[in-house]
Amino acid sequence: MKNLKINNRFTVELPADPNEENEVRQVKDALFSYVNPTKPSNPKLIHASKEVAELVGISADEIQTESFLNTFSGKEVLPGTRPYAMCYAGHQFGNWAGQLGDGRAINLTEVEHNDQNFTLQLKGAGKTPYSRTADGLAVLRSSVREYLCAEAMYYLGVPTTRSLSLMLSGDQVLRDILYNGNPAYEKGAIVCRVAPSFIRFGSFEMLSARNELKNLKQFVEYNLKHYFPEIKGEPKDQYLQFFKTVADKTREMILHWQRVGFVHGVMNTDNMSVHGITIDYGPYGWLENYDPSWTPNTTDSQNRRYRFGNQPQIAQWNLYQLANALYPLINEAEPLEKILESFITDFDRDYKGMFLSKLGIFTSTEADDKLISGLDTVLQLSETDMTIFFRNLSKVQKSDSVDEAIEKIKDSFYLPEEIKGDILESWKKWFTVYLQRLNTEELSDQVRSEKMNQINPKYVLRNYMSQLAIDAADKDDYSLIEELYLLLQKPYDEQPEFEKWFAKRPDWARSKVGCSMLSCSS
Template identity: 80%
Template structure:
């Protein structure tokens, strides 16, 4: 990989753990520990993204070399680099968890290409000092989900980490998929993830919790220098601007999640990026039927803290924890509180505009909040597929009756026989309002449909689709991974050759493990 320009800014400018043994321990006065990946016994490349390779400076031809396979499986280390795992803490499900850290992620190096910096990280590459009771490995099942989802999110226009490669380790990994005391061996795999960095809210929480304020100041200033160079001014003003920038990009990310119906499932503070990008694809899912109370995470099934409808509030809560971490550098609560208070206000305003764009409405109205609330209430009267509902609005034309408009989206109903009496009447009333507003828009049908098709995806990575690819891959058939990868690169296009994927969740997937809810076991 002759054009790969590596850098070691993180490890050369920030405090390292002096203990270089790979033993589970509490690490203090450091933001990372040096650690080498566990060497896989027989790595095999399943899939790689040519687009991401090009992004970081790797040619298409180099993807299929032994060097690529060895480096991105952890078998070999790039010259002049030292892999490391980051130390951070976090709040998990609202509770302080103390030190967490990269328990099964190992950062290989930073690379520079076309004046952009990226961190290359292996997930599932073995034990680190932060692995706690785990082995630091990952199974093929979760690795396929991570690999495909990051790329699907990118092409949906959602800020995210990227996926470079998916590699089988050749080793077996013991996992208890349902946490019910029945562990079994599964195929091990490694994903190479790519991001500007993998720095989390929890990185700052760790330093403040341990009262390492000198390191906290150094760490914040490192982040501003390398990732937010546009921030200028006095130190205190810089720290506030840093927090505001993180809050703004986080808000934008969550808005995109709500737009496409994505549920992260584990919005712990250690899973929140300072870059406002989606990281750590564990028990995620897309809404099938529109249900604000749905969470894909079995661990969260009782309290539903991370349910779809609560994601904006959780993001604000997580930002509050980040604000607490930065407070010792600022020593003023009011400016931080002001940023936090505006988060939900700004989100609600942006959310209204976003939903109107999904409806093809450019003209705001004083009744927008009521109009949207009525729609979201109707979507829950009978199971209604969110993706299909919004996409099929493009079948409606100005001048259509409310009844004809309702027929246009009828494929979105899981139980069409329920659309009668009160439910049908509620829908008819909403569509009557909708058609009236549509008829008063200055845009033509074609202009409106172009707008709607740019924000309402036709194809998303539904859990059953990922599970089908996993089931095939377990039998060494990787063709479905390739097919879904190609499909998800153009989620807003019609792609008639892939029409079979524009469909409601099949009945068999309603309660199947991996298709309805998932555990964190990976």
């Protein structure tokens, strides 16, 4: 990696853990600990993104080199760098968890390229002082899911980390996939993920909870200097503006999640980025049938805290915890409370505009609230595929009858035989109102359809698709990873050669492990 421009700002400017032993412990008065990755026995490159490589300053030719393999599997440390794991805390499922930290992630280095800065991080690279009782490793199935999903989200237009490489370690890793006392050995794997930084809400929570206020002030100012240089003024005003900017970026991210039907599954405060990007792809999923109460996380199956419909409220709750962490620097509750109160108000306003655009309506009236709530209701009367419904809705024309409109979206019904009686009447009532509303819009059918198809994806990374790629990869067949990688780079295009992926979840995937509910080890 001869052209990589190393720029280790985080480790140069922030306090390090003086203890360099890689042993699990409580780390005080530090934001990170130096730690080297565990050397894999026989690393093998499965897939790499040429675009992400070029983004950080690595040429396409270098991807095939031994240096690339050794660096991004953790076998060798780049000259002039010192890998490290970050120390942070957080709330998990609403409960204070204390110190957490990078338990299976190791930051290799920061690099600068084309006036942009990136952190290169290995996930699954071995034990750190924050691994608690775990081994810090990752398995092939979770690594395939993370690698593909980050790139899928990027091309959907959702703020996210990126994926550089996916590798096998050559080692076996013991995992209990469903936490039911049946552990088994699986293939170990490592993903290199890329982001401006991996700074989380939990980093600020940790410093505040431990009353390390000098470090807290230094850390906020570090973020302002490097990631929010546009924020000027007196220190207290800067801290407030920092919080508001993070809140705004978080709101934008959640809007995109709701737009494409993405459910994160583990919205703990340690999984929330100050950059407003999606991080930590574990038990995520896209809505198959439209169900706001759905969560992909087995750990959350009882309380459904992180269900699809609750993601905006959880984002606000997490921001409340960040506000509490920043309060010692501001010492005024009211301005923080105003930002928190406006979060949902602003979200509701933006959500309405976003949802109407999914319907092909680009003006807004008060009556549209009923149109939106009405659709939310009928979508749940019988299992209806969210992605297929909204994509096919673009085929509806202003001159269509209600029956013609329903015919155009019928492929989205999982149980078409249920669309009769009261359910059918409810759909007819909704489409009557919808068609009347469409006819008040000036856009032609063609222009409206084109605009809708830029908002409503045709292809998303359904869990069964990932599972098929995982099953093949487990047999050393990586062709499906490549096929999905190519498909997901153009999620809004028709791509007739990939039409088979524009389909409802198959029946066999309804209850298969990895295709419906997933655990945090997924």
